[in-house]
Amino acid sequence: MQKDYVPYGSDVSPGTYACVDCDHEYSNQAKTSMPPCPQIRKTAHTRHGWKILTGQGDAVADPYPQKTDKPAGIKKAETLSTTGKE
Template sequence: MRKDYVPYGSDVSPGTYACVDCGHEYSNQAKTSMPPCPQLRKTPHTRHGWKILTGLGDAVVDPYPEKANKPGIKKAEAFGSASKK
């Protein structure tokens, strides 16, 4: 089953999206964070997301791998018997 909705702030692949609340269309290249709808303050928005019209939606692979050290995100460290002295 293909996902057809991405919430604001999602990493996404290039494509065309429509606001699930008002229908405003938005086309983009890969983004690290989908913006909120520009119509957000003009009309009521309760679902806060985008419907995928074209493209793949949520990026399976981070569209900006060169920015892997994003603020607030720490790499997991592996601890095992080999790391103990």
């Protein structure tokens, strides 16, 4: 499933993106970290991210991947018995 949103600071593949707050378009030709929208001081920006118009969106090695509903790699904690019986 391809993502349709990347937050500011995400490492992304080349493509075209539009601000989710004001629709300002941004294109990058190389894998790079997404900057804040340049219009952020002119209009209210509350969602702080980019809509993917073309390209693959988040890079595979993104240090700030988009959150999912199911966290990966979390295991149930083991507990030790403290009954004192030997």
